[in-house]
Amino acid sequence: xxxxxxxxxxxxxxxxxxxxxxxxxxxxxxxxxxxxxxxxxxxxxxxxxxxxxxxxxxxxxxxxxxxxxxxxxxxxxxxxxxxxxxxxxxxxxxxxxxxxxxxxxxxxxxxxxxxxxxxxxxxxxxxxxxxxxxxxxxxxxxxxxxxxxxxxxxxxxxxxxxxxxxxxxxxxxxxxxxxxxxxxxxxxxxxxxxxxxxxxxxxxxxxxxxxxxxxxxxxxxxxxxxxxxxxxxxxxxxxxxxxxxxxxxxxxxxxxxxxxxxxxxxxxxxxx
DNA sequence: TACATTTGACCGGA
DNA sequence: TCCGGTCAAATGTA
Numbered sequence: 495x496x497x498x499x500x501x502x503x504x505x506x507x508x509x510x511x512x513x514x515x516x517x518x519x520x521x522x523x524x525x526x527x528x529x530x531x532x533x534x535x536x537x538x539x540x541x542x543x544x545x546x547x548x549x550x551x552x553x554x555x556x557x558x559x560x561x562x563x564x565x566x567x568x569x570x571x572x573x574x575x576x577x578x579x580x581x582x583x584x585x586x587x588x589x590x591x592x593x594x595x596x597x598x599x600x601x602x603x604x605x606x607x608x609x610x611x612x613x614x615x616x617x618x619x620x621x622x623x624x625x626x627x628x629x630x631x632x633x634x635x636x637x638x639x640x641x642x643x644x645x646x647x648x649x650x651x652x653x654x655x656x657x658x659x660x661x662x663x664x665x666x667x668x669x670x671x672x673x674x675x676x677x678x679x680x681x682x683x684x685x686x687x688x689x690x691x692x693x694x695x696x697x698x699x700x701x702x703x704x705x706x707x708x709x710x711x712x713x714x715x716x717x718x719x720x721x722x723x724x725x726x727x728x729x730x731x732x733x734x735x736x737x738x739x740x741x742x743x744x745x746x747x748x749x750x751x752x753x754x755x756x757x758x759x760x761x762x763x764x765x766x
Numbered sequence: 767t768a769c770a771t772t773t774g775a776c777c778g779g780a
Numbered sequence: 781t782c783c784g785g786t787c788a789a790a791t792g793t794a
Contacts, residue, residue, distance in 0.1 A: 637770065638770075638772085640773085640786060640787080641771090641773075644784075645783065645784085651785095666785095668785090
């Protein structure tokens with residue numbers, strides 16, 4: 495891509511938004527395909543997961559490289575609070591009590607608690623928010639570590655972290671079902687005409703566990719991808735991509751998949 | 767028995 | 781003081 499052709503001051507924001515939209519759609523496609531693919535061939539599912547993550551990673555890099563020169567004005571959907579959070583060094587001072595043993599025990603308790611606590615909140619972490627009907631399966635393994643009733647919301651928010659925290663994977667996510675009375679726009683209808691609940695999913699940080707976990711369990715040597723030719727009419731070129739689709743392409747009903755994408759059931763939104 | 771989930775308490779930022 | 785994110789003991793489950 496010729497970066498010089500991108501006018502960041504003009505259409506930059508629009509291009510950036512489109513790139514993020516693309517990324518969210520790929521994420522959506524991943525969530526849609528992987529569960530089906532996993533039932534057919536877990537090996538292919540793992541490879542597809544890796545490919546999807548690579549695509550998303552490439553997209554993120556493109557956005558970062560193209561717009562990093564805009565003085566940090568990237569519209570990457572990060573947590574707003576992180577932008578206004580000051581770099582405070584103040585610490586909470588413990589009120590001094592003179593209650594002998596009780597105070598010592600209390601201080602020890604307080605110390606052990608605070609020492610065990612890691613950095614609070616998701617300040618400074620990258621975040622990506624989206625709305626989906628299928629919040630659970632996104633190709634990663636999550637462990638729920640909390641649930642909280644949120645003010646003004648009918649449903650509690652669930653907190654998840656990556657199962658592989660022992661590998662220092664910092665990825666976390668929150669899932670919150672959208673309120674039903676917030677208008678029909680927040681609810682889509684499924685194939686039966688029933689209202690399908692929509693969930694706001696916010697991902698924090700990136701997975702650092704996937705390469706060691708997902709790929710190590712599969713014999714990549716036995717999983718040689720096939721080459722796929724894709725024509726680009728705009729450039730007149732034919733690019734060769736690697737993909738392993740022969741094993742599952744017959745299992746997936748592609749026309750139905752496209753129809754689903756046109757259906758409001760998968761009306762994803764990007765929350766910036 | 768090991769691992770996952772639930773849930774009330776704790777903590778820190780606003 | 782309120783609110784939301786996290787901790788960790790209790791509980792559930794395979």
